Amino acid sequence: MKNKMKTTTAGTTANSKPRSTVLKNQIFLWKLCFKTCPLYMIYHLYDAFRYQGVIFLEHVLGIRYVLRCAEFHEPFSKALFYIGMILLMNILQIIPDGFFIYGWQFKYKPRLYRALKEQMFQKASKIDLYCYDDPAYYNDFVLSVSESEAAIDRFLELLNMTVQAITVLFTTGIFYLMTDPIGIAFVFVSFIMRFVVSKKLNKVNYANRVAVNPHMRKRDYVSRVFYLKDFAKELRLHPNTGTQLEEEFAQADDAIIAEHKKVAGKRIWLQFLKDYGVGDFLIDGLYITYLVYKAAVLHTVNYSDAVILFNRTGSLRGSMSRFADLGPKAHENSMFIDKIRAFLAYEPRLKDDEGNAVPEGAGELSLSHVSFKYSETGRTVLDDISLTVKPGEHIAIVGYNGAGKTTLIKLLMRLYDPTSGSISYHGQNVSTLCPREYHKRIGVVFQDYQMFGANLAENVVMDDMTKEEIEAKAPEITKALNSAGFEHKLQHLPDRLFTQVTTEFDKKGVDFSGGESQKVAISRAFYKNADILIMDEPSSALDPIAEYELNKAMETAAKGKTVFYISHRLSTTRDADRIIMLERGRIIEEGTHSELLARNGKYAEMWNAQAGKYN
The missing domain is CATH 3.40.50.300 (P-loop containing nucleotide triphosphate hydrolases)
Known part of the structure; x- marks a missing residue:
């Protein structure tokens, strides 16, 4: 129990004191993604660099060259040749871009999701049942699973933002240093202010997401009740239950809205400052005045360069803004990754493969x-x-x-x-x-046994089996089903042991009655041939006759075994x-x-x- 309480405390205090740094959390996802799909990750980085590189050549050097040709009365053929080169380069880079966006994304992204989900599913199968009894840990557990794919998406977006921002800073930064170094100061001030605002906004968003999570779980539960067939009969026979659930859904919805309202004013104000107040005033207002003065009054900047500089401030501001957003976004994503890593790092008290060998045969x-x-x-x-x-x-x-x-x-x-x-x-x-x-x-x-969306044989053996394995073990599986009183039903199933259980994934599947399902569950114990x-x-x-037959079957199947009823x-x-x-x-x-x-x-x-x- 002490181990459990320590785990809970660690999980619930993750917000105030993360287990690891933001950088280490991003490295954790990078290693996972690169190990799973290395070529995809390399191209993902290249694509971000290529995108901004082409934009710089086209929107900065290209337009500047054409404007200079016009401003200084250069031959039109020079401008036309440069435009043709840019167009050719664009055509060549569109081909791999199309493959990446419309092909590789759909092929490889699911592999990244699966790689993380498989780790989480393996851990979920090993964690102690104590964890499910602890609401705080279970909330973190559900949140980490539900956010796993989004965490990868945010990480890929962060990578893309980082490479694009670095590319823009490098190319445009050099252009500014060579043309008008003072202009960088305007963008830099905007960057500092946006960084502070973005950090506050992301902190508000994360706290809000954590606050609404329990209410969202309740709302999702009610939604499942209304669309899962397991509850359909009860809801029709007891309409008041449906009405009560609708009220609980509304209450959960109201609680979510209330949580959003608590931070709505702060969100609106911070979002306004981030999107308009900082950039529009400092850059669009002050900087254009500065450029016009230098070009028209001081004549220290060419008109073509003034146009490009002002035009490029948007890109440089966007790059700086992306850098301003990188820290808060990485920090926000890191808080979710903390929960994922904490879940994956949890060490169960019961280690499946550790301990002494169990002596053979039934024992006291x-x-x-x-x-x-x-x-x-x-x-x-x-x-x-x-x-x-x-x-x-x-x-x-x-x-x-x-x-x-x-x-x-x-x-x-x-x-x-x-x-x-x-x-x-x-x-x-x-x-x-x-x-x-x-x-x-x-x-x-x-x-509270469960039937799984697999064939009948797999539901008895409780393992994934090939057709050949099922055929090889068919006598043992059939014997277990017969011992549980399932013999008559088995003879009338369309595909016998290969019959799909439930119609959720196969229209030819069979939905067993409660008694039939219980017999399948009982056959699992008979098939296992355990000592206890x-x-x-x-x-x-089961009906009385089936119960009588089961008791008789138990006398035979449980002979020499220790049995608890x-x-x-x-x-x-x-x-x-x-x-x-x-x-x-x-x-x-x-x-x-x-x-x-x-x-x-x-x-x-x-x-x-x-x-x-x-x-």
Whole structure:
């Protein structure tokens, strides 16, 4: 738990004290992008240089040459020849530019997105479940994933801005130094003022983005409820729920608008200063007066040079402005990259591939004074649980909602570690065992199981499989499905094991009923052939006959295995070797079905309430 709290603190204080410098964050993305698509990144830099280089040749040297020809009465053929050379150069550079804009961008940009997303998905599959229970960390997690592609886009834009700005400063700067050095002072003052304004504006924008993020998540959730088919029936049967959700959407929307309103005045004022107040007054107003005076009164500047100088102030101002924006934009992007890097740098407490080897075969599982709570300030969910389970023993865990049944199972699976106490398997503390190997020994059916957009075989094996691999393992997969009572449905599926589950990505796919889906989920545990089976409400979506068939199948499939049943339906648990009844996180009764009925306690009370269904 301490490790979790440290991680949360680091994540939430990233705004005030970034983990790394702005430069290091941009270098992080450069290395990722260059490693993924080196030629694309090289051309991206070249394209920015080429673009401004051609503009300088055409709009500065070219126009200046033509104007000088007119001003000093040079032959028209000289101007025509120069114009022709510029046109030819433009035609030649348009060809690779078209490939870059309309071809390579669409081909290579998705690869950059995928490279970062793959790292994030791999990390997401390894982070501790503690992280999902921490709202602050989860907010940062969602923000980093949602901003990953935008962070790359902003980085590429920053690269482009940097190269263009450097090119303009180098070419136009030399031109100014040779023609009118004092003009640079006007642009430089504008640059300093714009830099300060841009930094303040970007800081306001980032703070606003962070503030609206929780409200946007809520609004997005309501949106999903209205378009996902999972909720369609409930919304039609309970229209008031839809009305309430619409109100919550409106409240979230109002909260977003309120956050925007808080900074609207400051944003408008800063944006005005950035776009108009600084540049238009200093450059367009004062500098043109200065040039006219030098050309018309002092005669120290040619009219053609005066035109080019004033014309080019826009480009030089834009270049300076881009430099002024570079720092704040890089800082803004860096704050998002900080969250991405913090997420990628998170070290899980449970290292999948670290720890001792797990002894072969079913072993004794023991809990000694185990207590657990999800946060340091939260309530105790499990309190001083001690339990020893022999190899091959079938244990039923029962109790009313909130008793701690599912939490106990999560601890047994080592998805969490106890707040206090210890859990051992084969006489070794499970915290010393390799999690990946330990998890392989456990087959589980969660109460909130999920079906994935893959074929049936992959939904059983829970792995990506080729056609040849499915055909090779077909007997084992079919046996697992049959053991779970899916045999009749399997025989009537159009493509048998290759049938696509859900119609979301394949019109020929099949949407299974709740009971059918649960049977597929159960078949996963049978296919795994693990030493420990955990069934969390395994028959909740099954009819009585299917439940009876499942119980019979379990007797065969679970022979010699250690089995834990969690169920409110006591018909599933009454044949267990031992029944554990939990209440408020403590074991209040323990024994066989007949022993607990004889005690006439809480278990007997629960049984009698349901007995009419079984007698």
